[in-house]
Structures are given as C-alpha cells and as structure tokens.
Amino acid sequence: MREIVRLVKNVYNLVEILGDIRAIMQEMNQCQKEMQSDFQALIKSDEKETYLTAKQVANLLSVDVKTVRNWKLSGALEPDTIRGRKLYAKSKVLKYGHTRFGR
Template identity: 40%
Template sequence: MQTLQITLPENVLQDLANIKQQLQELKKEFQPKEPTKYLTRNEVARMLSVDVSTVHNWSKKGILNPIGIGARVYYKRKDLENAFIELRK
C-alpha cells in the first residue's frame, strides 16, 4: 500500500490553525437554545409551595408576569426564576 503525502503552504496551515482556534472559542460561548417552558397558575403554586391566590396576588402586584391566551393564564419558567431576589450578598 502506498501513502500519498501532501505538503500545504505555510499560510494555509496558519489559516487552518486560526479557524480551529475560532471554533474552540465559539464552542465555549455556545449555549443551545432552550425552548420556553410555560406553566399554569396551579403548576406555579405547586412549584413555589403557595396557594393559587398568592400567585394571583403576586401577579397583580407585578412580582410575577402572567401571559395569556384567551382565558388561560400562563407564566414563563424563566420569568419565575428571574423574579427571585438574592437576600444575602
């Protein structure tokens, strides 16, 4: 069996090294996009261990941001996580 050896010009090798480095940097920053998770009032109440009326009151006060379709009310899970505040710094 014969092997074929190809010698590439130095600038091509440098370009390949630059491309490889850029790809590695992109991999570090890349985060796959998570689909938006919508929760009902009951799911939010169960998740936070509170009553549904508390979820309603927090929505009225602007603590939680409800969204709706027709008569249905939903909450984005990401919005719920962002509603939490750090108590100790």
C-alpha cells in the first residue's frame, strides 16, 4: 500500500513538473518570437545604413586616419564588425562629427 501511495505522489510530482516545463516552453517561444522580430527590425535598419572605412570617415570629417583610430581606441567613435571588417555606421559618424565639430 505504501508503495502505491509513493508511486501516486511521484506521478503527481511528474505532472506538476510537466506543467512547469510547458509554461517554460511557452515563455521561451514568446521570447523567441520577440527576438526574431527584433532581429528582423535590426536587419532592416542595417540594410538602410551605409558603412564607412576609417579612411572614408577621415575624408568625410576632414581629419587624419590616425585621428579616427584614436577615437576608436578612446571609445569616442566605435566601429561595428561587419563580415570581419571594422566599419563605421555613417549615421554615427555624422552625429559624432556634428557634436564634435558642428559639421
């Protein structure tokens, strides 16, 4: 009899655990949908963005390439890594140039 009671308790515990797992899976699915939506929005924004090399940034802001590299090292203007290359988003460059030089 004790064995049956113990087995019934174990079954109830398993059912409770399965309910918890189901709830966690539903939360994970919701998070996945949100992440997918955010990722698609990011891709769309990146498709519109123009990326520049350090030399192009230097030409755009009329500074030396070493200045652009110094900004990178100081964290003032950080590049993005696109396909293994360090490139600067033109929108960030223009914003930085405007705040720094009024250009």
